[in-house]
Amino acid sequence: MSLFIEIFLIGVGLSMDAFAVSICKGLSMKMIKKRDVFIIALFFGGFQALMPFIGWFLGKGFESYITSIDHWIAFILLGIIGGKMLIDGIKAEDDEETGEFKLDLKELFLLAIATSIDALAVGITFAFLDYPIVECMSIIGCTTFIISFIGVYIGKIFGSKYEHKAEIAGGIILIVIGLKILLEHLGLF
Template sequence: MSIIELLAIAVGLSMDAFAVSVCKGLSRKKLKFADMYIVGFYFGFFQAAMPLIGYYLGIQFSKRIMSVDHWIAFILLGIIGAKMITEAFASHSPDEEENDSLGFHHMIVLALATSIDALAVGVTFACLNENIVPAVSIIGIVTFLLSAAGVRIGHSFGVRYKAKAEFAGGLILILMGVKILAEGLNII
C-alpha cells in the first residue's frame, strides 16, 4: 500500500476523533497546549493501537466484534453526547474546574468509541499482508495532529458560545453514534 493510500485511510479513520476533539475544544474555558496534546495523544494512541490489535487477533475475532461494533460506538457516543447536552443546561460556577472532561476515564471511553472501526482496518491489513508498523504509525500521527488541531478549532468557537456549543457538541456525538449504528445495520 502506498503512503498516499495509508494517509487517506488515516484521515478517514481520524474524522470521528477530529469531530470529538472539536467538541472537547468547545467545552474548554481556557485552552492550554497540554489540552491539545492530551486529546491528541489519547485519540492518536487508540487509532494506532486498534488496527494493531485487529492485525494480530485476526479475522476470527473481528467477525465477532464487527457484528456489534456499531452498537458499542452508538451506546458510548450516545452516553457522552447526552451528558454534554445535560451539562449545557446545568448552571456552572465561574470557578468550576474543567479537569474532568479530559480525565482518564472520560478520555478512554471517547478514544475507544471513536476507534472501534479501526479494529476492522487492522484485520484488513492482515489479509493484505500489509506492513503494520508504518501503517499504524501513520494512522497514529495523523490522528494526533488532527485531534490536537480539532481542540484548538473547537475552542475558538466555544469561548464565545459555550452553552450552545456544548449542546451542539453533544448533539453531534449522538448523531455520530446514530450514523455509525445506521451504517452498521446497513440502513444507510
Template sequence: MNLSATLLLAFGMSMDAFAASIGKGATLHKPKFSEALRTGLIFGIIETLTPLIGWGLGMLASHFVLEWNHWIAFVLLVFLGGRMIVEGVRGDDDAEEIAPNRHGFWLLVTTAIATSLDAMAVGVGLAFLQVSIVTTALAIGCATLIMSTLGMMIGRFIGPLLGKRAEILGGIVLMGIGSQILWSHFAG
C-alpha cells in the same frame, strides 16, 4: 498498500476523533496548547492501538468483531453524548459556572475508544491483506494526534461563541458520530 493510500486511510480514520475534539475543546475554558496536545496524544495512542487489536482479532475471530463493533461504538458515543447534553442543560441553570480547564483522563480515554472502534474494524480487514499493520497503525495514530490537537484548538475559538451550548453541541456531535457508524453499517 502504497503511501498515498495509507495517508488517506490514516486521515479518514482520524475524522471522528477530530469532530469529537472540537466538541471537547469548545467545552473547556480557553484550553491551552498543552491540553490540546494531551488530548491529541491520548486519542492518537488509542487510535494506534485499535487497528493493531483489530488486526489481532481479525486473525482470530473476525466474524464476531465485525458483527458487534458498530453497536459498541454506537452505545458508547450515545452515552457520552447524552451525558454531555445533560451537563450542558444543567449548566444553563447556573450561568456563573466556569468551564473546566481540562477534561479527565478517563473521559478522554472512553471518548477515544468510542471514536476509534472503526479503526479496529479496519484492522480486522487489514488482517486479510498484505500490509504492514504496524506502519499503517502508526500512520493512523499520527494523523489522529494531529487532527485531535487541531480540533481542540478550533474548539477553543468556537467555545466562547457558543457558551454552555457548546457542551450540548458536542454531545449532539458524539451522538451523530455514533448514529453515522450504525447507519453506515446497515447501509452498506
C-alpha cells in the same frame, strides 16, 4: 498510488470521528491548556494506532464477531458521553456556572475507544493484505494526533463565542455521530 499515500488517506478517513469529538472537547474549554490539548490528541492518535495493531493479531477468525457488535459499542459509548455533555451544558446554562475545564481521563478513554473501533476492523484487513503493520499504525496514529490537535483548537474558537450552547451542541454532535455509526452498520444510512 504508493502504500504511504494509501495508508495516509485511510488514516485521514479513520480520524474524522476523533476530529469531530476533539472539536466537541474544544467547545467546552474556556481556556486552552496545551497539556490538555496534547493529552486529548495523544489519546485519539494512540488508540487509532493501537486498534489496527490489535486487529492485525485478531485476524480472520474473529472478524465476524467484532464487526457484528462494533457499531453498538460506539453508539452506546458516544450516546452516554454525548448525553452527559448535553445535560452538563443545560445544567451549566441554568446555573450560569463558570467552572474551569477539567480533563476527565475516563471519559477520554471511552471516547478514544468509541472513535477507534473502526480502526480495529481496518487492522484485520491489513492482516489479510499483508500490509506492514508498524508503518500502518504509525501513519494512522500520527495523522489522527495532528487532526485531533487541530480539532480542539477549532472547537475552542467556536466554544469561546457560544459558551454553554456550544457544549450542548457538542453533546448533540456526539449523539448524532453514534447514531450515524449505528445506522451505517445496520445499512439504514
